[in-house]
Amino acid sequence: MTQPSEVPTTPDAADPRAVVAVPARVWYSRDVHVVARDLLGSYLTSRSPEGDVTVRLTEVEAYGGADDPGSHAYRGRTSRNAVMFAEPGRLYIYRHLGLHHCLNVVAQPTGSPAAVLLRAGEVVEGEDLAWERRERVGVVDSQRQLARGPARLAVCLGLDLRANGADLTEAGGATVLHRHAGSSLSAHASGPRVGVSGAGGEAHFPWRYWLTGERTVSAYRPAYRRPASVDVP
Template structure:
């Protein structure tokens, strides 16, 4: 298979989040290719989305979100978990998709049922922030869509006012690797 092209990411985060279910996340490092099937995502739909880091404006941390689509946005949360996001939408629009959970396919070093566990098991860290996802050492490739998809509210965004109720989390109903049902 080959990596998604830039045009795949140049769409709204909600559409990309749905379409990433079933795709394969690949990280090549030190001669090892780690692979996992994405089973859970969350969409962050722009500066108006109070749950999005972009809602606080353009900062050195969020600059990548405002850049061209198809790049990695990786940040540290709670001082211990590095989370992997895919930048989507048009340049300047600041949309992203958080990859929340996956099923291991090859060379994963632990569980992938949660965004911090996923990055740890796949060896993804902030050194890959801003990485071009259209090929190279970190990328996503097409895979079969799940037979049944669930749409629900995002996790851990209670601070976001009415945005905490937005139905922007998607998961494979038949996967046992989902972080929370």
């Protein structure tokens, strides 16, 4: 049965995701950890003149607001993080270290900034185009690595800052999220977020969630910490 907060789409017998639904905005207007876990196993589709690419999400990270030192919203609203303060169900995209883009889904009620980083997934549609996009920017060493990690995921989908603020609740939009109608969460695990420095990266923030047994889940690594200085007598 379709959940009340999901809008059913037209089934396609040739599509392995035939019975799917597009979550309504109220679905995203929940606690960021609930949304993060429910995003696991969902499908994110990016449509463009080049073609469509769909990724099944296998790993995410939750980021809160003023109570989360690892969040972009920790110190308040800026021009960069403004989308986090907007209505839920939108894409928040930022450029990390000036090198690559990271995709986030805005959660919780409007004005309560929180977002879910999309860390990794499996390309299930448009694989040739995903490979082509990855090869334009670097070497692809295996299918497992195609969308394994937030930068690779963004490249596969062809998404960058131009899609910042995109509305995922529009079934006919250029970027849309689908779920199996009435689906329940598969077995998952949680642990510290990847590469987050300071207090937000410590073990008491086990806010990374992933589907167990999925080979596309990215490897954990702590943030780089400079070695303590040593006084030389």
